Amino acid sequence: MVQDTLAVKEEHVKPQYPKGIPYIIGNEAAERFSFYGMRSILVTFLVAQFFIPQGFNQTVADAKANEISHIFVALAYAMPVVGALAADWFFGKFRVIFYVSIVYCIGHLMLALYDDNLTGFQIGLIIIAIGAGGIKSCVSANVGDQFDKSNQSLMSKVYGWFYFSINAGSVFANIAIPYINKHYGAKWAFGIPGILMALATIIFFLGRKKMIKMPPSGVNRNNFLFISVYSLFNIRKKKKGESLLDVAKQKFDPEKVEGIKAVWRVMAIFAFVPIFWAMWDQCLSEWVLQATKLEMLHLNLIFWNIEVLPEQVQTANPIFLLSFIPIFNYGIYPLLDKIGIKTTPLRRFGFGLFLTGVSFVIIALIQEKVDAGQHPSTWWQILAYMVLAAGETLVSITGLEYAYTQSPKSMKSTMSAIWLFTVALGNTFVAYVQNSISHKGFFSRYVGADFYWFFVVLLAAFLVVYLFVSPRIKERNYVTEDENKVAAETTNL
Template sequence: MAETTIPASPVKAKSRFPKSVPYIIGNEAAERFSFYGMRSILTLFLVKQFFNPADNPALTDQANAHANKLHHLFVMVAYALPFVGGMIADWFTGKYKLILYVSIIYCIGHLMLATFDGGLSGFELGLLVVAIGAGGIKSCVSANVGDQFDATNQDLLSKVYGWFYFSINAGSMISTVAIPWTYEHFGPKWAFGIPGLLMALATIIFFSGRKKYVKVSPQGINRNNLVFITWYALTHLSQRKPGQHMLDIAKGTYDPERVEGVKAVYRVMTVFFFALAFWAVWDQCLSEWTLYAAKMDRVINLGFTTFTVYPGQLSTFNTLFLLMFIPLFNYVIYPWLDKRGLKTTPLRRLGTGLVLTALSFVVIGVIHTSLDHGGSPSIWWQVFAFLILSAAEVLVSITGLEYAYTHSPKSMKSTMTGIWFLVVSFGNLITAVVNGLIEGGGWWATNLKGANYEWFFVAFICVFIIAFLIISPRLKERNYITDPVIINQVAAETERL
C-alpha cells in the first residue's frame, strides 16, 4: 500500500510594519509638539497680553470669553481645512507633496507668532497661517499611515494607529511641560519660537523618509464625486427600483466604486455626527480649563518633593494618561472584553466615550462651583477630570481615525479623514459661538455665568447620548478592509460595467 504524503500547510509569514512608519511617527511627534505647545499658553497669553493686561476684575468674564472664542475659532479653522487638504491631495498633488509643501507654510506661521507677539493683528494673522498649515496636512498624515499597509500586514493597522496616536501625545506631553515653563521664564517670543523650531524638525524628518513611502497617486478631478453623484441620484429618482438604494441609480452613469464611496461617506457621517458632542467640549481642556487652573491650589506634594505646576502644564496629565491608556485599551481591555463576548465595536466605543465625556465635565462643574464660592480646590480634582476625559478620548478619537480609514474605499481615504476633522471643526465652532454670545452680554452672559457654563455642556452631551442610544442599533458597519462581501461586491460591479 502506497504511503500518502500530506502536503504541509503553508506557514503564514509574520506581519511586519512598513519601513516608512518610523518617519511618519517621528514627524507627527514633532509636529504635535509645535501645535499643542503653542496652544498650551494661547488663551492665557491672549488674556494677559491683549484682552485684560491690567487684570481688571470687571473685565475678567468678557476677556476670558474673548480669548476662548479666538482660541476655538483658531482650532475650528485648523480642523476645517483637512477636508480641503484631503480633496487637493486626492485630486491634484498626492499626500506626500501636499504634506511637504504645506509644512513649509506651517513653519512660516510659527515664525509670525514669535515675531508679532506684541501686536494683535499680526498675531491673529500668524494664527491663521498656522491653522492653514496644521489643517492642510492633517487628514493626509493620518491617511498616509494607512496607505503604507497592504494585504500582508493589515492586521497591524489598528496597532499602528494606536502608536500613531501615541506619538501625537508623546510630542504633546513634552511640549505642554516645556512651553508653559518657557513662557513664564523667557517670555512669549521663545515660547512661540520653540514650537516653530520643532515644526521645522518635523518637516526635515518627513522629507528624510521620501524614498520609503508608498505614494498613492492623485486621482484627478472627474465627475465621480459626492456632489455630482448625489445630484444625479436626486434628479433621477423616477428611475429608482423597489428596494434600491437611492444612490445606486447613478451606477449606470458613474463609476460604481465611487458611488459606493459616496454611500460610505453618508454612512460614516451619521456615525461621526455623534462625535460632535465630544469635540464641542474636548478642546476646552486647553482653553477654559487653563483659566480655572490659574485660580486653583496648584501645589503638588509627592512626599519626596513638592512643586507648583503652571496652568498651561495641566494638559500634560491628559497626554500622560493617554500614553498609559492607549496600550492598556489595545492590549488588555479590548481583548479581555472580546474574549468574553462583549465585542468592542467602533459604535460601542463611541457611545461609552460620550458617557465618560459628560462625567468629566461634571467634575469640572463641581470645581467651577467651588471657585464661584471663593474656594481654592486642589488641582488634583482637575487631574481627575483629565483622567476621565483621556479615557473618553481613546474611545472616541482613535476610533474615529480608524473608522474613517477602514469604512471608506481607497479613492476617498483622505477625504473621509477630512470629514472626521470637519466634525472637530464644527464642535469648536459651537464652543466659539457660545463664548461669543457670553462676550456679547445679555441672556447668555447672565445664565451661563460661572459653573452654569459647564452644566450647559453636560446637558448638551446628554442630548447626544440619548439620540445615540436610539439610533446606533439601526446603524450597520461596513469595513472596506476586512469585509470580503463588500470587497467582492465592488469588484464584481466594476467588472460588470
C-alpha cells in the same frame, strides 16, 4: 522546482523598514511639538496679553480668548479635506506636506513677532491652522505609501511608532512651553515651537530621496460630494424601490455609489461626534483657564519639589490616554466579553459619551467652588482629565474603528476626512457660544459653572436620542466581508 525554491527563499527574506520612515516620524514628532506647544499657552496668553489690558472683565476676556482658540481649531480641522484633495488630485503628498510646512513656519514666526499685536497674532494663527490642517490628512497616508508587499507586515509597528511620536511631541510640549513662557517670555515660548516646525520641515526635506512619492491621480469624479449633489438635484429620476443615491448609478460608477451609501450610514453615528469634540477640546482651553484659579499643585519627586503650572495640567490627558488604550483593549473589553457583556462599537461609543458628560459634571462642581471664591485642589481637575481620557478612548478610537470597518476600501479616505470635519463642527459651535457670551448675547446667561452644566444637559439630550437611534442603524462590516470573500476564494482554489 526552481520557482518553488525561489518562492521559499523570498518568504524567508526578512522584511526591511522603508528608508523614508525615520524622516517622516521625526517630522511628525517635531510638528506636533510645535502645534501643541503653541496651543498649551494660547488661551492664558490671549487673556493676559490682550484682553485684560484692554479693560474687559474676566468673564468677557476668557470668552474672547476661548472663542479665538476654538475658531483656530475649527479651521485646522476643516483644512484636511482641502489638503487631501490638493495632494490626491493635483500635487502629490510630498509637495503638499513640504510647501505647506513652509507656510506653517511663517505662521509661527508671526506669533513670535506679533506677541504684542492682536491683529498680527491672529493672522499668524490662521496661517498655522492652514498649515497644520493642510498637511494633517497627508502625513499619515504618506506613511502607508512607503510600504509594498515585501514589508507590509511591518506597517502596524511603524504606525505604532508614528502615533507614539504624536503623543510624545504633545507631552513634552505641554511640559516645556509653559515653563519657557513663565521664565523666558512669550517670544521664546512661541518662537521655540516655530524653530521645531522649521526643524520638522528640514527633516522632511532631507528624506526626499529616500521616500516613495505617489503621483497625483487627477480629479476623481466618483467622489462623495459629486455623487451626493448629483443625486439631490436629480431626485425626480428616482424609481420606486430605489434609494435616493441609486439615481447616480446612471452617470457614476455603481460600485462607488454603493460605497457612498455606506458613508451616509456611518454618518448617522457621526452626527453624535461633534458634541463630543465640542466638549473634549475645552480641556485645552476652558479647563486651562479654570486651572489658573485652582490651588497650585506641587509634586514631590524624590529630591525635587516641582511646581506644576496651570498650562501644564493638560499633560494629564495624553498620559491617561496612552495608559488606557492597552487597559481597555487587553483588560476591560476581553473581561466584559467573557462575562457575557458584548462590547460592540456602538455600545462603547454611547458609554464614552456618558463618561465625557461625567468629566464635565466634575468640572462644573469645581467651577461652583471657584465661583464661590474658593480654590479647589488641582487634583480634582486631574480626576476630570482621567474620566475624559477614558471617554476619549471609547469615543475617538472606537469611532475611527467603526468608520474603517463600516466603509469599503474606496471610501476610507472620505470617512477619515469627514471624521476630522466633525472636530471642526464641534469647535465652531463652542466658538459661537463664546462669541455670544463676550457680546452679552443669548448664551451670556451661561457663565461660570452654568456654562459647564449647559454642556452636560446638551450631551444628555444627545445621549437620549442616541439610545433611540443606535439600535436602528443598519451595519455592514466590510472588513469581515472581505476576509470571508478571500477565504471563500481560497477554498475554491
